[in-house]
Amino acid sequence: MKQSEIIQQIKGKGFKITPQRRAIIDAMLLAERPPTAKEVLDTVRLNFPDVGLDTVYRNLNLLSEIGCVIQINLKNSETSRFEILKRHHHHLICLGCGEATCLEKCMLEKHMDALKDQGYKIVGHAFEIYGYCPQCSISL
């Protein structure tokens, strides 16, 4: 999603665009990898030194609720990462450093089709793989 699309989505749901909110969105868009709330805060604080972690969490939760951001690492909320929604995909989470790697393919789609054939109405799914990245594996 582009910045303009996200802003449109927020306005469409009846929320205001504050300078802090815009800065949080920009920090998300600038991040090379899905950031943690703390990393978003560090970026936002360069321009808004008064912003607190609560504000960042509140905004990230809002963005998740309206479907602009997905939360990664469902197992541990403190190390959760947030990513601007692109295509549907899943993540491999390193239990050592917390790095989230985006996986190209969804392996669950055909299972969803099978469930639909059984009469279930499926609205979505979440799936994560946990392990250790090559770097963290060395020091295990």
Ligand SMILES: [Zn+2]
């Ligand atoms: Zn790692």
Ligand SMILES: [Zn+2]
């Ligand atoms: Zn991803």
Ligand SMILES: [Zn+2]
């Ligand atoms: Zn999937």
